[in-house]
Amino acid sequence: MANLKFIRDRIQSVKNTKKITEAMRLVAAARVRRAQEQVLATRPFADRLAQVLYGLQSRLRFEEANLPLLRQREVKTVGLLVISGDRGLCGGYNTNVIKRAETRTKELQAEGINYKFVLVGRKALQYFQRRNQPIDASYSGLEQIPTAAEASKIADELLSLFLSETVDRIELIYTRFVSLVSSRPVVQTLLPLDPQGLEASDDEIFRLTTRGGQFEVQREKVTTQVRALPNDMIFEQDPVQILDSLLPLYLSNQILRALQESAASELAARMTAMSNASENAAELISNLTLSYNKARQAAITQEILEVVGGAEALK
Numbered sequence: 001m002a003n004l005k006f007i008r009d010r011i012q013s014v015k016n017t018k019k020i021t022e023a024m025r026l027v028a029a030a031r032v033r034r035a036q037e038q039v040l041a042t043r044p045f046a047d048r049l050a051q052v053l054y055g056l057q058s059r060l061r062f063e064e065a066n067l068p069l070l071r072q073r074e075v076k077t078v079g080l081l082v083i084s085g086d087r088g089l090c091g092g093y094n095t096n097v098i099k100r101a102e103t104r105t106k107e108l109q110a111e112g113i114n115y116k117f118v119l120v121g122r123k124a125l126q127y128f129q130r131r132n133q134p135i136d137a138s139y140s141g142l143e144q145i146p147t148a149a150e151a152s153k154i155a156d157e158l159l160s161l162f163l164s165e166t167v168d169r170i171e172l173i174y175t176r177f178v179s180l181v182s183s184r185p186v187v188q189t190l191l192p193l194d195p196q197g198l199e200a201s202d203d204e205i206f207r208l209t210t211r212g213g214q215f216e217v218q219r220e221k222v223t224t225q226v227r228a229l230p231n232d233m234i235f236e237q238d239p240v241q242i243l244d245s246l247l248p249l250y251l252s253n254q255i256l257r258a259l260q261e262s263a264a265s266e267l268a269a270r271m272t273a274m275s276n277a278s279e280n281a282a283e284l285i286s287n288l289t290l291s292y293n294k295a296r297q298a299a300i301t302q303e304i305l306e307v308v309g310g311a312e313a314l315k
Contacts (some may be wrong), residue, residue, distance in 0.1 A: 003295055004292065004295055004296060004299065006286055007291055007292040007295060008292065010288055011056075011285055011288045011289060011292065014281050014284050014285050014288065015281075015285060017247070017281055018277075018278055018281035018282065018285070019273045019279075020225055021277040021281065022274070023276045024089070024270065024274045024277050025270075025271050025274035025275050025278065026267075028267045028270040028271040028274065029267075031144055031145065031263075031267050032264060032267045032271065034145050034270060035145055035260060035263050035264045035267060036264070038145055038146070038260060039260055042148070042253075042256065042260075045253070045272060046253050046257070049246065049249060049250060049253060052245060052246060052287040053243075056242065056243050056246070065293070066240075067192050067240065067243065067244050067247065068162075068163055069162070069191060069192060069244075069247045069248070069251070070192055070193055070247075071192055072192055073165075073168050073192075074168065075108040075113060075164065075168045075169050076113065076114060076168055077113065077114040077115065077116060077163050077167045077168055078113055078114070078115045078116075078167060078168070078169045078170070078171055079115070079116050079117075079118055079136070079158065079162070079166075079167035079169070079170040079171070080101060080104060080105070080110055080115055080116070080117050080118065080170075080173060081118045081119075081120070081154070081158065081170060081171070081172045081173065081174075081255075082097065082098070082101045082117060082118070082119050082120065082124050082173045082174075083097065083120045083121060083124075083172075083173070083174040083175070083258060083259060083262045084097050084098060084119070084120065084121030084122075084123045084124035084262075085121050085123055085144055085266045086121055086122040086123065086140055086141060086142070087122075087123075088123070089273060089274070090266050090267075090269040090272060090273055091264060091270070091272060091273040092268040092269070093175060093183065093266050093269040093270075094103055094121070094123040094124070096175065096183075096185050097124070097173060097174065097175050097185045097262075098124055098127050098128075099185075100114035100173055100185035100187070101117075101124070101173045104171070104187055105133075106172060113136065114134075116134045116135070116136045116161070116166070116167060117133055117134060117135045117136065117138075118135075118137045118138070118154070118157060118158065119135060119137075120137070120138075120139045120140075120142065120154065120259070120262075121139075121140060121142075122141070125138045125140055136157075136161065136166075137157050139153070139154060139204075142259075144247075144263060144267070145263060146256060146259035146260055146263055146264075148252070148256055150154040150259065151252050151253075151255040151259055152252045153170040154255050155248065155251050155252040155255050157254075158190065158251070159171050159189065159191075159248060159251070162191045162192075169189065169191065169192070169195045170189070170190045171187055171188065171189050171190065172187070172189075172190050172254075172255070172258055173186070173187050173188075174183065174186065174188075174259075174261060174262045175261065175262050175265040176259045176261050176265070177265045177268065179263040183265035183268065183269065186200070188249060188254075188258075190254060190255075191251070192245040193250070193251070194248060194300065215266075223306075234278075
């Protein structure tokens with residue numbers, strides 16, 4: 001009976017764990033929906049900003065504009081903005097982006113280039129702190145659904161590092177959202193801004209939907225309609241000054257988009273991890289129930305044999 005009690009307790013414990021993992025999966029799904037709603041909410045501003053920048057680009061040559069954010073200089077130190085998560089239980093999300101950052105540091109060291117970290121997320125901060133890596137700034141405890149204020153705060157820190165020539169280039173390492181079961185750590189140069197990178201291009205957004213009781217992601221192309229500014233438009237300020245004011249906004253928008261992609265990747269990874277955990281728990285419950293039934297049947301058989309044996313002894 002002691003063995004039966006142990007199996008019953010084990011089954012109950014696994015059932016409780018399954019309830020927790022299923023609840024975490026549903027919470028992650030709800031937050032993915034909020035993330036996609038935020039992407040849609042911030043898109044009009046991003047589209048209008050792209051239109052203005054495209055119009056300015058058609059009026060002047062960016063290469064001739066003597067602006068600090070466009071100025072190329074000899075690279076001696078690179079600032080690495082690494083975006084990770086604050087929490088675990090999301091599969092290999094944090095591990096993958098940290099490994100990508102480590103690989104990038106080794107590449108820079110091989111070229112004789114120094115580097116400094118600007119870290120977003122507690123997991124990356126803890127990892128690189130334990131290894132005594134050069135960390136210039138860190139941000140943790142951010143909203144799981146990123147906000148423009150948070151992106152602006154990070155952008156201000158990066159601008160300060162770049163304009164003070166503490167670093168000569170800033171690279172962004174984040175996780176690009178591909179699907180609910182796939183994400184990819186990528187490296188993108190943020191500063192100095194590349195004029196070619198300001199051109200309008202087709203983009204994608206994701207929509208979390210359900211089909212047959214299962215979550216799935218639909219991706220759709222989004223094309224920004226850009227038009228050149230009218231030739232007779234008169235600027236109250238020099239276009240270069242306008243451009244100098246808009247480029248920091250463009251940088252903040254790029255960081256916000258990276259934060260959104262990273263948040264969606266983390267939540268999708270957590271959904272997948274918790275879904276797998278729930279399936280494993282269900283399988284374990286089934287196996288334990290089978291073992292319990294076998295043990296119970298054996299105990300009943302043993303009791304019947306003892307009764308029969310006692311009856312035979314009384315004859």
